Structures are given as structure tokens and as C-alpha cells.
Amino acid sequence: MSTTVEKKDVSPRVFAAKKNDPLLKRNIGIMAHIDAGKTTVTERILFLTGLVHKMGEVHDGGATMDYLEEEQKRGITIQSAATTCSWNNHVINIIDTPGHVDFTVEVERSLRVLDGAVAVFDGKQGVEAQSETVWRQADRYGVPRICFINKMDKIGANFEFSVGTIRDRLGANPIPIQLPIGAEKDFVGFVDLIRMKYIEFIDPSNDAGKTYLEGPVPEEHMDAALEARGKMIEAAAEGSDELMNKFFEGEELTEEEIIKGLRLSCIAMKCVPVLAGSALKDKGVRFVLDAAIDFLPAPIEAGDIKGTLPYKEEQITRKPVTDEHVSLMAFKTIAEPTGDMTFIRVYSGVLEKGAKLLNPRTGKTERIGRLVRVHANKREAVESVPAGDIAAVIGLKNTVTGDTLCDEDNPIVLMKMTFPESVISMSLEPESAGDRDKLSEIIGRMMREDPTFKAFTNEATGDLIISGMGELHLEIMVGRIIKDHKCNVRTGRPKVAFKQRIKKQVDLEARHVRQSGGSGQYAVINVVIEYDESVNGFEFVDGVKGGSVPREYIPSVEAGLRESFLTGGNTGIPFVSTKARLYDGKSHDVDSSEMAFRAAANLAFRQSIEDNTVLLEPIMKVEVSVPEEFVGSVVGDLNSRRGEIAEIENQGDMRLVKAIVPIAEMFAYSSALRGSTQGRGQFSMELAMYRDVPAGIAAKLMAN
Numbered sequence: 077m078s079t080t081v082e083k084k085d086v087s088p089r090v091f092a093a094k095k096n097d098p099l100l101k102r103n104i105g106i107m108a109h110i111d112a113g114k115t116t117v118t119e120r121i122l123f124l125t126g127l128v129h130k131m132g133e134v135h136d137g138g139a140t141m142d143y144l145e146e147e148q149k150r151g152i153t154i155q156s157a158a159t160t161c162s163w164n165n166h167v168i169n170i171i172d173t174p175g176h177v178d179f180t181v182e183v184e185r186s187l188r189v190l191d192g193a194v195a196v197f198d199g200k201q202g203v204e205a206q207s208e209t210v211w212r213q214a215d216r217y218g219v220p221r222i223c224f225i226n227k228m229d230k231i232g233a234n235f236e237f238s239v240g241t242i243r244d245r246l247g248a249n250p251i252p253i254q255l256p257i258g259a260e261k262d263f264v265g266f267v268d269l270i271r272m273k274y275i276e277f278i279d280p281s282n283d284a285g286k287t288y289l290e291g292p293v294p295e296e297h298m299d300a301a302l303e304a305r306g307k308m309i310e311a312a313a314e315g316s317d318e319l320m321n322k323f324f325e326g327e328e329l330t331e332e333e334i335i336k337g338l339r340l341s342c343i344a345m346k347c348v349p350v351l352a353g354s355a356l357k358d359k360g361v362r363f364v365l366d367a368a369i370d371f372l373p374a375p376i377e378a379g380d381i382k383g384t385l386p387y388k389e390e391q392i393t394r395k396p397v398t399d400e401h402v403s404l405m406a407f408k409t410i411a412e413p414t415g416d417m418t419f420i421r422v423y424s425g426v427l428e429k430g431a432k433l434l435n436p437r438t439g440k441t442e443r444i445g446r447l448v449r450v451h452a453n454k455r456e457a458v459e460s461v462p463a464g465d466i467a468a469v470i471g472l473k474n475t476v477t478g479d480t481l482c483d484e485d486n487p488i489v490l491m492k493m494t495f496p497e498s499v500i501s502m503s504l505e506p507e508s509a510g511d512r513d514k515l516s517e518i519i520g521r522m523m524r525e526d527p528t529f530k531a532f533t534n535e536a537t538g539d540l541i542i543s544g545m546g547e548l549h550l551e552i553m554v555g556r557i558i559k560d561h562k563c564n565v566r567t568g569r570p571k572v573a574f575k576q577r578i579k580k581q582v583d584l585e586a587r588h589v590r591q592s593g594g595s596g597q598y599a600v601i602n603v604v605i606e607y608d609e610s611v612n613g614f615e616f617v618d619g620v621k622g623g624s625v626p627r628e629y630i631p632s633v634e635a636g637l638r639e640s641f642l643t644g645g646n647t648g649i650p651f652v653s654t655k656a657r658l659y660d661g662k663s664h665d666v667d668s669s670e671m672a673f674r675a676a677a678n679l680a681f682r683q684s685i686e687d688n689t690v691l692l693e694p695i696m697k698v699e700v701s702v703p704e705e706f707v708g709s710v711v712g713d714l715n716s717r718r719g720e721i722a723e724i725e726n727q728g729d730m731r732l733v734k735a736i737v738p739i740a741e742m743f744a745y746s747s748a749l750r751g752s753t754q755g756r757g758q759f760s761m762e763l764a765m766y767r768d769v770p771a772g773i774a775a776k777l778m779a780n
């Protein structure tokens with residue numbers, strides 16, 4: 077290309093740093109369909125920001141973010157790892173998130189604590205089935221995004237097509253801020269549409285693409301660049317009334333104004349700035365970092381933090397600043413032999429080492445022993461963590477994912493995370509007595525790490541049952557029990573994880589009163605227990621007036637009810653969407669105890685479900701992508717599996733069949749699909765809902 081160029085390695089806008097300026101912080105996630113290149117992008121980021129000094133290729137199992145053995149073997153990212161790095165005087169906390177729907181909980185929990193995300197797409201495929209799922213999750217959490225069209229070096233890569241799929245399939249408003257020059261092996265650079273400069277990649281390079289060449293826009297690309305710039309400026313003008321007026325008066329927006337406008341539009345989720353590159357070939361990732369700073373919000377810009385008073389429905393808020401009562405949320409636990417490492421986001425105030433904080437769920441306090449910042453797989457001990465930051469606490473005893481920790485005198489429960497119900501279960505049997513002893517501790521750990529992995533003993537049969545989000549999920553969990561924890565177990569066949577719901581609302585009194593011999597146990601509670609579709613899982617409301625149940629026993633009532641809800645009373649089938657409201661009760665000065673109230677709660681639950689339940693089965697949202705000629709047979713097959721076809725969409729030269737189908741009919745579907753489509757069909761599925769099992773087939777399904 078004929079143009080004068082200058083070699084550079086700095087970003088055009090480097091901010092003057094003020095120490096601890098909350099605007100100089102970003103909490104971002106990298107989200108993508110499996111194989112779109114998240115891990116490779118993240119690796120480049122760690123290299124560019126100086127966190128790692130050797131580039132690990134994903135396929136050699138050397139990637140820093142994918143440090144679990146199971147991940148390296150499968151080459152997919154199962155568990156997100158949080159890491160802190162810095163770029164242009166900003167601190168950026170990055171959470172790598174998986175793209176497979178079986179690990180949706182990882183995506184869910186990272187979206188909950190992030191302020192912005194980089195969505196990575198494959199430059200040939202554009203938006204793929206599961207990127208849609210993750211995108212909708214981000215919509216639900218109100219997370220602003222920028223997009224990175226990766227793999228521009230790949231044969232068949234097409235920037236315009238990919239941008240089109242963001243518009244058409246995701247219904248978003250993608251605004252390219254770059255005009256890529258060339259594609260596949262001729263992908264040489266791009267026009268920076270904001271500054272109207274030509275950027276050429278230096279290839280080959282060994283600095284992860286930190287250095288680049290810059291020069292004037294080549295004549296032959298000027299028209300296309302101006303056209304794309306026009307659209308971008310329009311989107312920037314929509315960022316504020318002031319910019320819009322200026323735009324309508326025909327005035328040019330300055331570079332600063334374009335960035336400001338796009339930033340406002342992006343944060344308001346009116347548009348998504350789009351960039352192009354190839355992480356594998358070290359092209360373009362540094363500009364993604366610049367864009368994350370330019371367009372994604374700082375924690376302080378995310379607005380007031382909403383929450384409720386413990387066990388009450390009353391809403392309260394906190395300001396996202398350091399001069400405020402401390403509140404934080406645990407979003408991930410990694411169980412380690414030396415104590416759990418709990419990743420947290422501080423929402424308000426300052427978290428100090430040594431602090432004693434309340435966990436409103438348990439009603440108990442936790443001491444913050446060790447506090448660390450995590451940089452990929454290295455840790456740095458710190459004394460305090462301010463509002464808006466992400467770090468990890470080591471050694472918490474009773475705090476699990478989704479819990480809030482807060483100032484004891486000023487309690488708050490931050491918005492809960494919602495975790496999908498499990499759909500598949502299987503029985504697990506330890507091979508030896510030694511394995512049996514280890515197993516319950518291992519399972520306890522795994523449940524703390526992954527809230528969608530559940531285990532309980534079926535009291536009717538004595539079997540240990542585990543359940544999770546899909547066949548792959550359980551297969552991986554069992555693999556960890558055997559390999560990572562060296563505990564031998566035999567597994568049963570995967571089965572449907574049936575659930576049940578309460579049929580009719582019950583209002584009852586449960587009495588746990590034992591006063592024969594020893595110290596008595598006295599607890600009486602009055603509760604209303606009902607099925608409520610709007611409740612995700614179990615919800616407990618404290619409606620006690622005048623202290624008839626002393627405050628210290630209320631968490632035990634909740635714990636007892638929740639425990640019965642999860643194990644299904646004595647039935648071995650867990651419940652869904654259950655709401656319990658404690659409104660009255662009695663206690664005894666000497667003879668009441670936490671144990672007694674917990675037992676009364678168990679009893680209340682068991683009484684409430686006597687002849688009062690409906691069996692439910694998981695219904696999956698299934699998407700099958702096939703060439704036209706196989707649509708007929710796929711649809712016929714889904715119908716024969718009690719499926720209901722929702723729609724059939726065109727997706728390039730493929731057809732996308734969308735249906736809902738009970739999971740009971742979907743076991744081993746991947747091999748059936750492979751067989752009926754000569755290996756050309758692909759599918760994804762995730763839980764859509766739980767539905768009453770049709771009368772007449774309940775017995776047959778349960779027997780399978």
C-alpha cells in the first residue's frame with residue numbers, strides 16, 4: 077500500500093492518572109461462543125498488559141487463563157478466572173467466561189458483577205447459536221458491550237457479514253469504528269474511523285501486536301471509510317442532545333466528541349462499537365483494550381447499587397463510592413486445601429483486611445482474613461479493596477456464590493443471582509469405604525464452587541444423587557471427582573432431574589416440642605408456603621411482627637425450609653419456585669434453640685407437601701442448525717420426541733429449527749442427529765422451563 081507510515085506503540089489517548097480515581101477502573105468480561113477465541117484474546121491481553129511474558133498457545137494447554145487440567149484437555153474454558161491488569165493508567169479486571177451453555181452459571185455470575193463486556197465473534201461464522209444465549213443474558217443484566225470480530229485471517233472471514241448477523245440475529249445496533257482492510261491472509265490493517273488514520277499491523281511481530289504503523293488513509297479506501305464514518309458519527313450524535321443539536325446544525329463533531337457520544341450511546345445500550353482483528357495473528361487486540369477504556373463504563377458510572385433489607389421486600393440502595401457502608405458480593409469460589417478462595421466484588425465502601433462482616437443469609441459474621449488481587453495464576457496480598465473493585469478473600473467459612481457480605485450495623489442484601497435449575501441427575505456410588513469417607517467432603521467443595529451442581533441423598537433409596545446442567549456438565553464433574561480428587565466412584569445412567577411444585581397454598585403451624593429428659597427443644601412456627609412462578613428457586617420472607625420468633629432464630633427457620641425445599645422433604649425430588657412466609661411463632665426462654673427452629677421448619681415443609689404436589693419435568697429450548705434437505709427429517713424426529721416446533725429460520729445457507737422438547741426425550745440426541753444428517757447437523761439446548769408432566773406418562777417416565 078502506498079502511504080507514509082510511522083511506527084507507534086502507544087494508544088492515542090493516554091489519560092493522566094490521578095491515584096485511585098474511580099473513573100480509571102473497568103470490570104469487563106469477555107464473552108463468546110465456544111471456539112470464537114476468548115482464551116486467545118485474553119492471552120494476548122495478559123501479554124500486552126505485561127502480566128505474562130510467554131505466550132501460551134491454547135492448543136498446547138499452555139494458556140494462562142485455562143489452568144484447570146480438565147479445561148486444558150478439552151480445550152474449552154470451563155471455569156472463569158478473574159485477573160487484574162493495567163492499560164493506559166487504567167486498572168482493568170477481566171473475567172474470562174465460558175461459551176458452552178452447560179456452564180451458563182459461569183457466564184451468569186460474571187455478568188452479574190461486571191460493568192461491561194467484550195463480545196468476541198468468529199469472523200467467518202458471525203453470531204452463532206450460543207452467542208445469542210449469552211447476549212440475551214447480558215441484555216438482562218444491562219451490561220454494555222463492544223464487539224470484536226476475531227479470526228479475520230481465516231479463510232471465508234467476512235467483516236460485513238459478521239456485523240450483519242449482530243444486527244439481524246441479536247437485534248443490536250452494531251457500529252463499526254474501524255474499516256478493516258483486506259481479509260484472510262491479506263488482512264493487513266484498518267482505517268481508524270474516529271481519527272481517520274490508516275493503521276497497519278506489523279507482521280510478523282513478537283510483541284502480541286503492541287507496535288503498529290500509522291499513516292494517512294489510502295485514497296482507494298477513502299470513500300468506504302467516509303461512508304462508515306458517517307454512520308458512526310450519527311450513532312455518536314445520538315449519545316446526547318447537545319451532540320445531536322450540533323450534528324443537525326451540520327457542524328463537525330471533534331474526535332473527543334465522537335468518543336464521548338459513542339461512550340454515552342454504548343453505556344445506554346443504544347449501540348455496540350465494533351472492531352476487527354485476529355488474536356491468533358497478533359492483530360488488533362491492543363485496540364480492543366483502548367476501546368474498552370473509551371466506551372465501557374467505570375464502576376462509578378453504573379449508578380446506585382440496589383438491594384433489600386435482609387428477608388424483607390423493602391428496597392434500599394448504596395452509592396458505588398468508598399465513603400459509604402461496605403457491601404460486597406461473592407461471585408465465585410475456588411475450593412483449595414488451604415481454604416476457599418472467594419472472588420468478590422466490592423460495591424460500596426472499602427473492604428479492609430481484618431474486617432468482620434455480616435452475611436445476611438446465614439445471620440453470622442465472617443472475618444476477612446487474607447485479601448488478594450489475582451493476576452492470572454499469581455496472587456498479590458493487599459490490605460484493602462475499594463468500591464468498584466474485584467479481588468478475592470481467602471478462608472471464608474460459610475459464604476457461597478451469590479451471598480452478600482456487609483456492614484453488620486447497616487445490612488443489605490444485594491440483588492440475588494439467578495441460577496438455572498438442574499436438568500439431569502445420576503446416582504454416584506463410592507467404590508471403597510475410603511472413597512466414601514472422602515466423597516462427601518469433595519462434593520461439598522464442588523457444590524460451593526458451582527451452584528448449579530447439586531447433590532443429595534435420596535432418603536427413600538439411600539442413593540447419593542448428583543444433578544447438573546447437562547450430560548457434559550456431569551461428565552466433567554465426575555471426571556474431577558475421580559482425577560483431581562483421586563476418589564473412585566461408579567455412576568448410574570444419566571436421568572431426568574424431575575422437580576415438583578406445591579399444588580395449593582398452605583397456611584400451617586408446625587410444632588417441634590420435646591420436653592422429655594435432658595434440655596428440651598421448643599419451637600413453634602406459623603408459615604404460609606406456596607408455589608409462586610415468579611420465584612427463582614426458594615424465597616423466604618420474614619413477616620414476623622413483635623418478636624414472637626426471636627431474631628436470632630429466623631435464619632434457622634430459613635435454613636430448615638430451604639434444606640427441605642432442596643431435598644424435596646422426604647420424597648427425593650427437589651421443589652421449584654417456592655415461597656415461604658414466616659409470620660408468627662412461639663419460643664421458650666430456656667428450651668428454644670437454633671436446632672429446634674430448624675427442625676420445626678423441616679416439619680412445616682413436610683406437612684405442607686402431604687398430598688399437595690405436582691410432578692414437573694425440564695423442557696429444553698432446542699436449536700438445530702441443518703442444511704435445507706434435512707429440515708423435514710429433523711422436524712419429524714423432534715415431533716416424535718414430544719417436541720413443539722416454534723419456528724424455522726434462515727441462517728445463511730443453513731436452516732435453524734427452534735423447538736421446545738422435554739429433556740426426557742433428548743438423551744443421546746447428538747448421535748441421533750449426526751446419524752440422520754450425515755454429520756452436518758449441530759444443536760444446542762438449554763433449559764426453557766419446568767412443566768407439569770402430562771397425566772398418564774408420569775409413571776413411565778419415572779421408571780426410566
Ligand SMILES: Nc1nc2c(ncn2[C@@H]2O[C@H](COP(=O)(O)OP(=O)(O)OP(=O)(O)O)[C@@H](O)[C@H]2O)c(=O)[nH]1
Nearest residue numbers: 110111112113114115116151152153227354355356
Ligand atoms: N485463524 C484463527 N484462529 C484463531 C484465532 N483466535 C483463536 N483461534 C483459534 O480458535 C480456536 C479456539 O480459540 P480459543 O481461544 O480457545 O477459543 P475460546 O472461545 O476461548 O474457546 P473456549 O475456551 O473453548 O470456550 C483455537 O484453536 C485458536 O487457536 C484467530 O484470530 N484466527
